[in-house]
Amino acid sequence: MDYQNQVWKLVARYVAREQDREDLFQEVFLAIHRALPRFRGEATLSTWIYRLTVNTAINFLKKQNCYKGLKDLLVKLHIAEVVEPWQTDDLTLFKPLEKLNPQQRMIVLLADVEEYKLEEIAQIMKLPIGTVKSTLHRAREILKKEVEKHGWL
């Protein structure tokens, strides 16, 4: 139950729409179910689950971005309806995050919101620590600009 809570917390911060959260949550647990036989115990179970969550979440957002153009076209042609992306109370919170790419979004959430150390993030995301540092720096710069634009001062 503890892991489910942990996964849900990250998922809820990563995507805005309730349905996307549920889809992503489901995908994470499907990924865990598929990958569990390959778990060799080299990392702790929680780190391993977190890594799977992070990878699944990044892929989820990339996939969604791929279909964004198609969705817009379908809406323009009146084939599909406009789906209101903000169905949560914290709608303005997600706006600045929208400007980040999936990896930047994840690194900022892990570093600044979840307060993970850079080494831990590098371990979770299987990235060199230098990449984590530079991505975080870039992401913070983008976010700062966006936050000022949306009046968080």
Add this chain to the structure above:
Amino acid sequence: MAGYEKYIEKWQGVRAEYDGARLLAKIEQRWSRRFRQTELAFAGALVLVMISYVFYYNGFYAPAGNGGIVANYVFQSNSIDGDPVMNYVLTK
């Protein structure tokens, strides 16, 4: 920086309560809906295949003795040229 810090503080205050039972029920509901849709699509595809089969080998308006199932029925003909399944059934 103040704006950014405030923003992050706001994020940290966001409560993301996990309600396992509710979420599980929703996921189960979605899977059963998806399963029903798959079942329907499969049944529809099967019907289409059967209809195309009938039309392809046993054109409804083909003359008796030339494969038309309606014509065969009307004229009581057993000759169904070109229909591998019916030929097999009738020659057995």
